[in-house]
Amino acid sequence: MTGSADEISSSISGDAVQPLSNARPASVRAAAESMGLIGRSSAIEQLRALIRRVGPMPSTVLLQGESGTGKEVVARALHHSSARAHGPFVPLNCAAIAVELVESELFGHVKGAFTGASENRHGLFHHARGGSLFLDEIGELPLTLQARLLRVLEERTLRPVGAEREVAVDVRIIAASNRDLAAEVRAGRFREDLYYRLAVVDIRLPSLREYPEDIPRLVHHFMQQLATPLGVAPLALSHDVLRQLSAHSWPGNVRELRNRVERALILGSFLAEPMATQEGLSRTPAALPADELELSLAEVERRHIERVTVACGGNKTEAARRLGVSRKTLERKFAEWGEADADADADTLVRRA
Numbered sequence: 001m002t003g004s005a006d007e008i009s010s011s012i013s014g015d016a017v018q019p020l021s022n023a024r025p026a027s028v029r030a031a032a033e034s035m036g037l038i039g040r041s042s043a044i045e046q047l048r049a050l051i052r053r054v055g056p057m058p059s060t061v062l063l064q065g066e067s068g069t070g071k072e073v074v075a076r077a078l079h080h081s082s083a084r085a086h087g088p089f090v091p092l093n094c095a096a097i098a099v100e101l102v103e104s105e106l107f108g109h110v111k112g113a114f115t116g117a118s119e120n121r122h123g124l125f126h127h128a129r130g131g132s133l134f135l136d137e138i139g140e141l142p143l144t145l146q147a148r149l150l151r152v153l154e155e156r157t158l159r160p161v162g163a164e165r166e167v168a169v170d171v172r173i174i175a176a177s178n179r180d181l182a183a184e185v186r187a188g189r190f191r192e193d194l195y196y197r198l199a200v201v202d203i204r205l206p207s208l209r210e211y212p213e214d215i216p217r218l219v220h221h222f223m224q225q226l227a228t229p230l231g232v233a234p235l236a237l238s239h240d241v242l243r244q245l246s247a248h249s250w251p252g253n254v255r256e257l258r259n260r261v262e263r264a265l266i267l268g269s270f271l272a273e274p275m276a277t278q279e280g281l282s283r284t285p286a287a288l289p290a291d292e293l294e295l296s297l298a299e300v301e302r303r304h305i306e307r308v309t310v311a312c313g314g315n316k317t318e319a320a321r322r323l324g325v326s327r328k329t330l331e332r333k334f335a336e337w338g339e340a341d342a343d344a345d346a347d348t349l350v351r352r353a
Contacts, residue, residue: 037077038221039214043206047074054201055081060153062198063176065205068255071176072136074205079132084172087131090124095137102145107152108160125158128171138198139177139184143191150194173198208250208257215246218254222261232265236329240321241270268301269308269323305333 037044037051054061055078063071072091079089097105104114108123124133135141141149152158153173157166175198177184184190208215219242223234250256264270305323309330312318320330 037073038217039211040217041211041214043211044214047203050203051077051081054078054203056083057201058172059200060173060175060198061201061203062181062195063174063203063205064181065178066207066253067178068253069205069207070254071178071205072134074203075132075134075136075174075176078174079134079172082132082172084131088128089132089134090128091134091136092124093136095140099142102141103148104161106145107148107158110160110162114161120160123158123160125152125169125171126167130170132172132174135173135175137177138175139179139181139190143189146191146194150191150197153194153197208253212246215257216242218257219245219261222258223265226258226262226265230262230265235264235269236326237270238321245270266300267304269304302333302337305330 037047051074061075061078063074065071075091076089079085092105094102104121104123106123106125108121108126110120148158152169155166156169158169159166181190181195181199185192185195219237227234245257245260252259260270305319308322309316309319312322316330316334317327320327323330
């Protein structure tokens with residue numbers, strides 16, 4: 001079984017939600033949106049249908065898709081839609097931990113098992129008991145650990161590092177990879193038997209460029225989510241800005257969009273830097289000038305607005321359009337900085353910027 005998803009939020013509410021398995025589709029949508037699965041595209045509706053069908057099953061699930069497409073969000077939604085919803089959800093990014101530590105991290109160890117093992121320590125399988133264990137970037141596991149994981153899945157028992165006895169395992173495995181694991185199997189970098197054990201249900205998460213119609217809704221969601229922690233007000237966005245955002249290819253997917261919204265809130269507009277090209281030639285965000293690193297948010301905003309106005313030859317109507325605000329809002333900003341600024345010409349702004 002395959003499906004599609006969007007990330008839509010790198011963070012999901014930690015509040016307990018009721019299992020979705022017996023809910024009506026409208027209820028599934030509402031509950032899924034509360035966890036960050038936001039959108040009305042066919043890709044998101046298909047994902048919600050998959051969550052409703054697959055979530056209650058005890059089967060392992062494999063999520064595959066590009067980086068930034070929201071695999072952990074989908075994994076959490078699957079967990080919360082299952083009978084294990086009130087148990088723990090334990091994530092591990094297999095690419096973010098040293099290879100020599102992964103075995104102990106997963107299975108635990110006993111005192112004296114290796115140098116530095118000064119006490120018994122439970123692994124993540126133990127901490128996830130009664131719930132779900134999310135193994136992100138599972139393609140990064142070395143083949144030796146792939147063999148151990150396969151045995152755990154088959155036997156439902158494990159042996160902590162250095163232990164003599166097996167202990168029972170009671171977890172559901174949800175795995176994810178930004179690689180094509182079938183291709184990794186063909187290349188000899190991933191065990192075929194483990195692949196088939198994990199991919200009982202194989203869900204492909206689409207890239208954000210496959211459902212651009214949801215981008216305005218996502219931008220609004222991230223605005224509301226991020227503005228308060230940043231201590232700023234959400235930006236008022238013009239149709240032109242939303243159209244540009246929807247036309248962008250987003251090589252970093254929803255994670256890139258979320259980061260772009262955060263940067264826009266900090267700098268005061270979405271046009272503080274050029275959009276990445278379709279080919280990804282400008283993917284690296286522009287760094288702030290060194291002399292701006294110690295400036296207040298208000299001063300950074302002021303400098304940016306002045307630079308955009310200069311680039312527009314002092315035409316405030318065009319500057320407001322590029323900044324994604326109304327001319328009235330722009331005039332109010334200049335008025336806040338002094339009456340003279342409200343009528344400043346381009347030459348004056350150039351000297352100050």
